Amino acid sequence: MYTITICGSMRFSNEMKAIAFILESKYxxxxxxxxxxxxxxxxxxxxxxxxxxxxxxxxxxSDAIYVVDINHYIGCSVKQEIEYAEKRNIKVIFHSEKAVPYTFT
Incomplete structure (x- = not known):
């Protein structure tokens, strides 16, 4: 089982919870x-x-972060989280790219 951290603006709180449910229950x-x-x-x-x-x-x-970028919006904190993950070779998955299911290899 792979661990993913959801990253996104708090304005997308409801969407992040719904996405988390799908990532856990379906994938x-x-x-x-x-x-x-x-x-x-x-x-x-x-x-x-x-x-x-x-x-x-x-x-x-985490094995990856899942960036909830509704309408491609990424705030300053999420940009920093993406950079943090990338520096640690942690995969970055963007919701806008519909990258789920993601294959970890």
């Missing part, structure tokens, strides 16, 4: 999601830094 991937704070709790700078570190650790544990 058998282990998906680490990045959606959180649906209650819109105020996030301090310390909390934001902790969330960023946790997300990067999820990427470190």
């Amino acid at each position: 058998g991937y282990n998906v680490l999601q990045c959606t959180y704070n649906e209650q819109n709790t105020e996030i301090t700078l310390e909390m934001q830094e902790n969330l960023k570190k946790a997300h990067l650790e999820k990427i470190n544990m």
Whole structure:
């Protein structure tokens, strides 16, 4: 079983959850999601830094990241996550390219 971290703008939170369900149920991937704070709790700078570190650790544990780029939108944080993954030779899959199912070889 391959592990994939979902990366995308929080504006696509609902889409990311739906995509994660499909990746797990239909394709058998282990998906680490990045959606959180649906209650819109105020996030301090310390909390934001902790969330960023946790997300990067999820990427470190992954075989690939799955970039949810609806209408080809990729924000600054996701660009950094893509660069982070690429530097570590972690595969990058773009939702817009409809690359699922992806073959890991």
